[in-house]
Amino acid sequence: MLKILKYMNRRDWLFVLCSLVFIVCGVGLDLRLPDYMREITTLVQTPGSEMGEVLSAGASMLLCALGSLVTAFVVGFFVAQIAAGLAMRLREAVYNKTMDFSMEEIGKFSTASLITRTTNDIQQIQMFVALGLQAMMKAPILAVWAILKIAGKSWQWTAITGGAVAILTVMLGTVIALVLPKFKNMQKLTDKLNRVARENLTGIRVVRAYNAEGYQEKKFEGANEELTRTNLFTSRTMSVLFPGMTLIMSGLTLAIYWVGVYIINEAAVTDRLGIFSDMVVFSSYAMQIIMAFMMLVMTFIVLPRAVVSAKRINEVLNTEIKIKDGKISGFELFEQGEIEFRHVSFRYPDAEEAILTDINFTVHRGETVAFIGSTGSGKSTLINLVPRFYDVTEGEICIDGINIKEYTQEALHRKLGYVSQRAVMFRGSVLSNVTYGENGRQSVDEELLWKSIEIAQADDFVQDMENGYHTAVAQGGTNLSGGQKQRLAIARAIYCRPEIYIFDDSFSALDYKTDRVLRKMLKQETGTATTLIVAQRIGTIMDADKIIVLDEGKIVGIGRHKELLKSCPVYREIAESQLSKEELESA
């Protein structure tokens, strides 16, 4: 929790200081009230007192109460500012850290948990600061000050108050010991609920199509019930606190008066009035001490959850990012686009077996290299190693003769135009999606934008759209067809004018004709760029300069279409399943 405090800035600390000053003033005013009570009690009990004196003491009492109210408002204002500012800075830090995460770290936390940590967990901290900070500052000041005021008054009353405080402490300790583990669980269950809700919503079409609402509902209900049960347990346990506090407060007043009766009875008649007003004042101060504890209880209600949340936030912030930046950022010096895999092996984190083993090949500048193989043979895994979504487990990948780990990630990514298997669209417009990422450009290059759209075979439908490339694109591109999304994703890569194109099965959403025309235009326009294509269709890759055939993570054939038909049984098998006899023979 303390580590979180380093996200408070100087303004926050200044606000803490100001709050402290106002709290001291407020406590001072609160503790003046019993003094006026004593004065009024004495005046009322003393024959011959003037009504004006009573009224004047009463007015002072009222002023003190009003002053205390004002200080409470001011402190509330400062604390709200501190809490909101801290939450904002934490959200920013967690978000920025998450953006730097590699796939390994994202996989370790899970997307749902990262979302909960950025929202719900930070909200817990904000709530704790908003409610707890004030109480944590005020309670000790109030308690110490009140104790000093009653010290030495009567050992019997002091002992009773001490006993009440001890009972309170035991009650608090027991409740916290019971609920703390549950709070830890509660955040995990919130993660789970988020995960299930997310899965339901993203897969809603499949859920409906398969009439799986009942099944998904059960999953959701399961997670929901578990969270509700835990919530109920903590709320019920916590609910003991307030009645318990009230009982102790009333009990304490009763005990003070009870004991007071005996003390007064045994005192000399002349001392009785003094002892009586002392008793009234003492019980007021004792109440203030209990109030201080009450405030701490308020803090303890939110503290355990905030501690758990702080731990979860710190886990994200303290995670060491596996993929480290290199030093080479002068990418313009190396504009070649040659890629070399040297004895590359790769195993997913926590997986037992390697997915890729001893991969060796070189792609020269301007070449098109295609990867083909059965499902799960490791094609996507292989090309995803180039942008360093994961780092190789063994061996090295070099671009222009330099290990990709030595480039800064920005320099490396500027070299690459990556199109993923599933086209990713962001909320915005066609324009914002195609010109996505600055990549060194300050403004939109309209000519290049249209050219990219044209090469990606997206010009027809973009022109037909109501507002051309200013047409809105919904989050995830839900207002576009699969093929349209894929074409815009390809246009995005072309717009970057990269040295190296990476197409991860990006042509499968296109019809054969569009696929062919697109690749032909791409080759014409970007002749010097190196292209890596993962494809399922032989038609997409048969004219590639080099075809690499993968089987169970190993290269089982490298060559051109015709050569592989003769030399590589795996390739021939794939070709036979897709091409007609005539096409095979004419190859």
Ligand SMILES: Nc1ncnc2c1ncn2[C@@H]1O[C@H](COP(=O)(O)OP(=O)(O)OP(=O)(O)O)[C@@H](O)[C@H]1O
């Ligand atoms: N994040 C991951 N964690 C663990 N294993 C993974 C992960 N992603 C993929 N795999 C495993 O790696 C293997 C290769 O997957 P990959 O996606 O590279 O295959 P592919 O050849 O591209 O298949 P397809 O043609 O079906 O897309 C598969 O067995 C898959 O289960």
